[in-house]
Amino acid sequence: MLVKGRNRLLAAFLGLLLVAGAVAGPGGDFVMRRYMEEASLQAGSALRLAVSALRGHLSRFEPLPELIADHDEIELLVSDPDNAALRSAANLYLKEINGLLESSDIYVMKMNGDTIAASNYDGPTSFVGQNFSYRPYFQDAARGEQSRFYALGTTSLKRGYYFASPIRVGDAIRGVIVFKVDIDSIETSWQGGEYKIFVTDPEGIIFMTGSPEWLYAGVLPLTPDRLARTQASRRYAEAELKPLPIREDNSNTGYRLTSITDGGASREYLTLSSYMPEADWTVNVLMDTGSVRTQARTMQVAVLLFFGLAGLAVAIVLQRRARVQERMRLQDEARDELEHRVEARTADLARVNRRIEQEVAERRAAEQKLRQTQADLIQAGKLAGLGQMSAALSHELNQPLAAAKTYADSAGMLIDRDRLDDARDNIQRISALIDRMASISRHLRNFARKPNEKLGPxxxxxxxxxxxxxVAARLKSADAALLVDLGETPPVVQAGSVRLQQVLVNIITNAADAVEGLEDRRIHVRVSYEGGKVVLAIRDYGPGVPTAIAERIFDPFFTTKGVGRGLGLGLSISYNIVKDFGGDLTVSAPEDGGAEFRIVLDAAPAISEAAE
Known part of the structure; x- marks a missing residue:
């Protein structure tokens, strides 16, 4: 009986050794792959967020060079580049736009690559007089293409992303306009994080990274061909290019692992990459596998410990059973008690195992939901407000066009029936409709064009x-009522008529957006006087402006509208226009709801008196 018990113990220990070997061998590889899979999912989420941030930051500025190239002052300058007055006006305009959009630099070049106007014309590193014909963005734009390029500035020695667009006058390309964007803010957000993020150019050179020591290092061999192409475009000016000590590891995990030697120490990273075709970049996310391997080893040790405890429990059970069998006749009651204890402990272990499995399942479900939420966080670009206004006005043009078509058809029938007087009346009605459409078109053209006007009454x-x-079309679509009270004698203010009109259109259009769909869709415009100032108040009864965002509502690109309903520039531009007039633009929240915008301007003499 005792020999039989010893044989059972030996068999149990042999089984335990087999299980331990399986955990340390194939089982260890399985555990490592599972942890690598979880790490890869986390790094993939970080990679998608980094790519989305870069793509969103750049797409916000992409259409701007083409819009600025259509400006009258820019077209006049490239048509007469030696005109000092045109250069001065263009320099001031570019500096104003650059400050408003918070970009790095904006500059205009002739077809030979000479810079003739720049937003930094009065700075120590002015681009005026510099020749950038060797840059690929200039060469592409000179051929009539929209170009994008990332480089280190040869004059400013500041990194930036360049958007270039041809300047067309008629059917001819007369120059190139370049819009430089600073993306250091995105790079700063990568520093000190859990992951190491860097971006490489087509030659494999790192030009954006949260690790400054890796900047301008090559992840691909710096062959003479790669160095020659980089030097030809002077992408990195005089910066020193160096190879990054990186090595691909061949492992059986099924994931891309790389080792980088930094400061004499080598670290292993799980590497994920994503190519951005529109910028010809490759975004890389590196996750240190040290913690992953530590977790995997900890799990292996825990499993071995578990099996060790289980083997010990089995040995104890077998030993006790052997003793019970030896004393079966004399200790039946003790044997029953022992079996009862074994069953109780087994049940406890089963309950603990079920509870652990339930907690693991809940954790995996939560992690899956988090990854799905992160994957859905892709922001769309914002549409310009001018497009919405143009769509509304085009609707206003369709109605008189349809009426003119009806009158024209009717006039033909009346002429066939010799009812010439009635036909003539129809033709007069068509003429009146054409005058109406010309008036709408003239107002839209005057509103869209920035005039070279001076301040006056x-x-x-x-x-x-x-x-x-x-705004009539927008008010009609929102079913809003505009109530205007300018007093018995409408005041005369010191301003520019077209720019003041632009401010009023922006604020009234925003008010129409605010009251659309509400019961009270009134918009009040009233005039009052405070000392020598004229106060023009625009009041609506919409949801109002929360106090938390009142101080930011005039910031560029800040908007409370949904995605695709505006760039967030209307109120910022209006605020700067009123400041140019020497006035002030504020917003408040009345006690009975809604929002009230107050435009304070200097009173001016009556226009008739000013003319005398």
Missing amino acids: VSLAAVMSDTMEI
Whole structure:
């Protein structure tokens, strides 16, 4: 009986050794792959977020060079590049736009690559007079293409992303305009994080990274061909290029592992990459596998410990059973008690195992939900407000066009029946409709074009009349009522008529957006006086402006509208226009709800008196 018990113990220990070998061998590889899979999912989420941040930051600025190239001052400058007055006006305009959009630099070049105007014309590193014909972005734009390029500035020695667009005058390309964007803010957000993130160019050179010591290092061999192409475009100016001590590891995990030697120490990283075709970049996310391997080893040790305890429990059970069998006749009660204890302990272990499995399942479900949420966080670009206004006005043009078509058909029938007087009346109606469409088109053209106007006396009544022509379609679509009270004698203010009209259109259009779909869709425009100032108040009864965002509502690109309903530039531009007039633009929240915008301007003499 005792020999039989010893044989059982020996068999149990042999089984335990087999299980331990399996855990340390194939089982260890399985555990490592599972942890690598979880790490890869986490790094993949970080990679998608990094690519989305880069793509969103760049796409916000991509259409701007083409818009600025269509400006009258820019077209006049490239048509007469030696005109000092045109250069001065263009320099001031580019500096103003650069400050408003918070970009790095904006500059204009002739077809030979000479810079003739720049936003930094008065700075110590002015681009004016510099020749950038060797840059690929200039060469592409000179051929009529929209170009993008990342480089280290040869003059400013600042890194940036360049958007270039041809300047067309008629059918000819007369110059190139370049818009440089600073992306250091994105790179700063990568520093000190859990992952190491860097971006490489087509030659494998790192030009963006959260690890400054890796900047301008090559992850591919710096062959003479790669160095020659980089030097030809002077992408990195005089920066020293160096190889990054990186080595691909061949392992059986099924994942891309790389080792990088930094400061004499070598670290292993799980590496994920994503190619951005629109920028010809490759975004890389590196995750240190030290913690992953530590977790895997900890799990292996825990499993071995578990099996060791289980083997010990089995040995104890077998030993006790052997003793019970030896004393079966004399200790039946003790044997029953022992079996009861074994069953109780087995049940406890089963309950613990079920609880652990349930907790593991809940954790995996939570992690899956988090990864799905992170994958859905892709922001769309914001559409320009001018497009919405143009769509509304085009609707206004469709109605008189349809009526003119009806009158024209009717006039033909009346002529066939010799009812010439009635046909003539139809033709007069068509002429009136054409005048109406010309008026709408003229208002839209005057509103869209920035005039070279000086400050002077402006009648609020005239500006308000032109404004109502433009916003009529938006008010109609929102079913909003515009109530205007300019007093018995409408005041005259010191301003520019077209720019003041632009401010009123922006604020009234925002008010129409705010009240659309509400019960109270009134918009009040009232005039009051405070000392020598004229106060023009625009009040709506919409949801109002929360106090938390009141101080930021005039910031560029800040908007409370949904995705695709505006760039967030309207109020920022309006605020700067009013400041140019020497006035002030504020917003408040009345106690009975809604929002009230107050435009404070200097009163001016009556226009008739000013003319005398």
